[in-house]
Amino acid sequence: MTKRTTVEAAELMLGHEIKALDHGFVIPIDYMGSDNDVVQAARTSFGPSGRPIHDDRGLIRYLLRHRHTTPFEMLEVKFLCRMPIFVARQWIRHRTANVNEMSLRYAEPLEFFYVPDPATVSVQSKDNKQGRGEPLTGEAAAIVLDMFTDGQHEDMARYRRLADEFGLAKELARAVLPVSLYTQWVWKIDLHNLMHFLGLRLDAHAQYEIRVFAEAMAQFVRAWAPLSWEAFEDYRLHAASLSRQELHALRLMLRRGYVDPASAALAAGLRARELDEFCSKVAKCLSSDPEGLPPLSLDIEGESPGTRGTP
Amino acid sequence: MTKRTTVEAAELMLGHEIKALDHGFVIPIDYMGSDNDVVQAARTSFGPSGRPIHDDRGLIRYLLRHRHTTPFEMLEVKFLCRMPIFVARQWIRHRTANVNEMSLRYAEPLEFFYVPDPATVSVQSKDNKQGRGEPLTGEAAAIVLDMFTDGQHEDMARYRRLADEFGLAKELARAVLPVSLYTQWVWKIDLHNLMHFLGLRLDAHAQYEIRVFAEAMAQFVRAWAPLSWEAFEDYRLHAASLSRQELHALRLMLRRGYVDPASAALAAGLRARELDEFCSKVAKCLSSDPEGLPPLSLDIEGESPGTRGTP
């Protein structure tokens, strides 16, 4: 029994693995607070007389839209995660989390290595220096995967011989292991910083192997803090930022009869990569599916006197 | 003499007061790095073969546009600042800076209090719960200012009597002083976090009294790291973020013949405050002055083979 805020949908997920990659997982193991704590924290700031919005969903959306991010720091979540070392190395760059990772100075290595799914074994992208292009065809993919597993077996055999036959110090023997080895950690973070992490790591430019972990954590957030998550989707994930020059290009489209985004961008002074980016944003905007939008009926400040007295 | 990166325009400002409010100031006292250090840090990440952009200005703009913010953390600046306590209390909420503030446990209080300029003595805003409306007229403003100075004199007289006549411990006597008293501190921050601070505190919704300090610091950044500042203006300060629903409304304007933003917003499901915000963004976009835009000729990746070999 607890007097603390409890979220039923989150409780159902506690202790259950969300699988990620071939041997990885994210297990939600604890959480603190709920959407309601975002609201309570904001009301501490605004005071009873000063809060700008009356209903909880509207307030949460207002906060996120206007970058009042501190109330989202009032929720905390803790995951047990297992991931390849090269993923852990990207992940740890987010410095606002608390982490306890297994240490190969003390512990035996896990006997798991990452081997990509054939569908994701892709060549280097030609136009994107950090990304992947087309997947390899069957035979080439098979050779690549064999090279992965062969290397992993050889490296692990080397480790075992160093540790077991020579008794080499663990902290030194582990140097022969590849970054495809799985590691695991307890990772704890507040909701604001988690959403910041997810904004970057759910992005199409993030490496596929970390994106699947971001998606696993997003599943939990959606269940745990659904109003915050919805706002995050609308104002961050599916939003677009237009630069000063792009706003100018948009003006040319709205008022000067430019129909082609590329021409408008060119007239607004955009060139090369930025011109392409503007065209993508417009294309994404034009293809936006109105059916996919959630119903909006929020933020009707002061219009329903009946709710006024019930903060 | 130093081997460190030196920025002449920044050197000229070192040690010179930038005034803010009646008795406040910002004095740049030290800096580390320049635009070039942003570039060098990014090139450490990308490696010589991997950098996506060839010229420095283009690279800096690329980084800021795509939220690769860590290279901007490589520059550091230190200011000596004097501001009213109520401004210091907003300012200190930015936790990523290093601060040494004068302490009234040890030091005598400064003999300066903030008295607003008559032009800024305004009533509470009716439609914005956190802001100011119209300025007060002459006589009312005069009474208000008298009330400020009277209170300050009385509070300070009380402090002096407590400290001098009764010998009361400073840490206790200072409790009678008002938050309009000036304090001062040394404040050091990296460029990324400073730009984040400025993005929030240069905003029209920030309180006027902290905005003038933000503007003072912005003056220094403009001189010290002009390419970063330009990118920050284009992609943050003068940019607009459109939510998922706003992108839908924009689509209705671009493709479905809606001319009135309010109608488009309504059709896209936006209501009340969000509807108004969309209309403001469109209005701001339509009034954007193309003459004010800096010339853009960047990012011409791969087009000038002559520069390719000179990273």
Place this chain on the structure above:
Amino acid sequence: MTKRTTVEAAELMLGHEIKALDHGFVIPIDYMGSDNDVVQAARTSFGPSGRPIHDDRGLIRYLLRHRHTTPFEMLEVKFLCRMPIFVARQWIRHRTANVNEMSLRYAEPLEFFYVPDPATVSVQSKDNKQGRGEPLTGEAAAIVLDMFTDGQHEDMARYRRLADEFGLAKELARAVLPVSLYTQWVWKIDLHNLMHFLGLRLDAHAQYEIRVFAEAMAQFVRAWAPLSWEAFEDYRLHAASLSRQELHALRLMLRRGYVDPASAALAAGLRARELDEFCSKVAKCLSSDPEGLPPLSLDIEGESPGTRGTP
């Protein structure tokens, strides 16, 4: 119902005010984790085969003693606190917490001001530039307290007239209020950083008015994470650090027949303030009350062969 770790003694305190000063309080409103989560986090690092200590209490003590502080970051606690502004200004210097404070841009000020208890109305210390000396005698104390309350009434009357009669913007009117005014906030922090805060703010050199808030929070920690708290008391609060020179002075006492700490310190090269500090440490050590020590029966690693094979 929750699957999360629940600590009964902590539950009993949730939602209950711990009073501090005349109108202040600390209310524990949420927590995450328990002593057991420190242990689990550490075992994640050490792995099943690698953990250095077998029982939980011994492991927690080992971690704290050897500055393995990250497992203590895995617990989180949230308080609602009300304190005078001058206390809030010291408190907020700890940057590792999450905070939402009431804002006088939006909210009406609380109608509470700090008036010290007569027993704590003391003169400035002569030998300690930041502290208090003797309390004032009856009449002087009475005058001082009257000056506090008079000033508070006048400042608040001024605020009310500015806000109500002139309609001055709240964010401006509040500038006339003194730093003895109470404010309140939600404050959330992890256990490691809370203990760091408490180590500094429970210290005899901390201002009395913040120490009472530190003591209020310490009460909660003692109930919530008793093993961590005990270790913190033994290895931080009631521990002493000896410098290189002090270790030399101690050697002279232990081996060279010096009985007087001052002579040993002098012979070891300590002077003035450092000499006094050494003498205080020795005096504190000599007066340490062995009866006050908790029974110690921990850390018996390797003594019971029966447990050796069962890590």
Place this chain on the structure above:
Amino acid sequence: MTKRTTVEAAELMLGHEIKALDHGFVIPIDYMGSDNDVVQAARTSFGPSGRPIHDDRGLIRYLLRHRHTTPFEMLEVKFLCRMPIFVARQWIRHRTANVNEMSLRYAEPLEFFYVPDPATVSVQSKDNKQGRGEPLTGEAAAIVLDMFTDGQHEDMARYRRLADEFGLAKELARAVLPVSLYTQWVWKIDLHNLMHFLGLRLDAHAQYEIRVFAEAMAQFVRAWAPLSWEAFEDYRLHAASLSRQELHALRLMLRRGYVDPASAALAAGLRARELDEFCSKVAKCLSSDPEGLPPLSLDIEGESPGTRGTP
């Protein structure tokens, strides 16, 4: 030319490699501030009338001794470092630095791997679960080193074939590389957090391979901020912390005639590991070499009126 604080001894080291391990290095590339900035920051806090100590060295020592750590945050330093990945993974756990690491999503891997010096190829420690015991003898060491280099060549050959023959995306191909591969980064940190890092990583319990990098950075700090460094050595590196129970044991030695530390510890309730630790501290204390101590003539507050007027 610069108006900024310049430290000649630091300038001499800028741009010069300090070697670490077989292919690693630390290159100081920029710094901000000097010992004098610690003093200036502290004086901002204390105010001209309130500073507790008159000479700079004494003030710096006072600050460090009493954990007034914020003035040490006012200095900043930037290093370019090259280290094996497994060292980078320990290093990055210190979250208070700014980092830009080369990314194998974009860049070609360096062609350097760590191969330990034969003298450091040691077996797992028996009594210390995280450390090393005796070095291996000649032939065994030679086999071990061959296994290191063989694995490295094979893994790199695998990488090259994946990247060059199959054109596999770099971000995927790098998964076959071992954690003995060198990486490099720009790393920037303030002096307080650097000293905290060094306190942990110069410790005898830190892994040898990161300790050499800590020592390289310590070399720079010693030249750059000699007074801060000296204080850090005296009050942190060569200091000892005694727990509540250890203070009791010490009392038994000083006043009750206990000569043997183990007996005193036992009588004070210390057992097993803690008993051993107490004995080590006493032994270290007794063997402290007074000749090694720097001359102390500081902190003579108020005794030399001639320096009083020159804060």
